[in-house]
Amino acid sequence: MGCALKNRLRVLRAERDWSQQELADRLSVSRQSVNAIETGRYDPSLPLAFRIADVFGLAIEQVFEPDRERQTG
Amino acid sequence: MGCALKNRLRVLRAERDWSQQELADRLSVSRQSVNAIETGRYDPSLPLAFRIADVFGLAIEQVFEPDRERQTG
């Protein structure tokens, strides 16, 4: 697994009562991508991270945060 | 070209008088990666974007910004 970041996607999505499909549509990505990011299979690209922060009306740092448990340095 | 974001890497690096190699070393990536990002060949990954913001002591939004010229929205 290659995820270096933790994210609050699932919580933020639940707060707005959006399905994965609804969020995916707002982000212009596939539902599988949203699912994969939520379940920690990979981190989004930076452009997608900007879109994610945008649809939630937050800063990127408020959605994603470095997971120091995983950073080997 | 697929860059959806503009970045201020070159300016920020110049302000600190760092070479591409110096910055690459601080980021734990190759010098070519720094060069490619600076010259707009691609956007960094989100984890790398966090590191970049960190070494400059800035928020991601202060280093990268959506390039609305390219976003067909």
Added chain:
DNA sequence: GCCTGGTGGAAAGCGAACTTGACACGGGTC
């Protein structure tokens, strides 16, 4: 003129991000 060192740039390969398509599970409606 020639070699060396330090900077910036570009092509090829590998793995990760993202896509479409399919299948499985649980809950609600009929």
Added chain:
DNA sequence: GACCCGTGTCAAGTTCGCTTTCCACCAGGC
């Protein structure tokens, strides 16, 4: 039981991030 919705996961394919490798430019020593 059959159908729809939301979710989780796998397979296969394409594009992009990053590394490795190689090239060009400029300055200094001999």
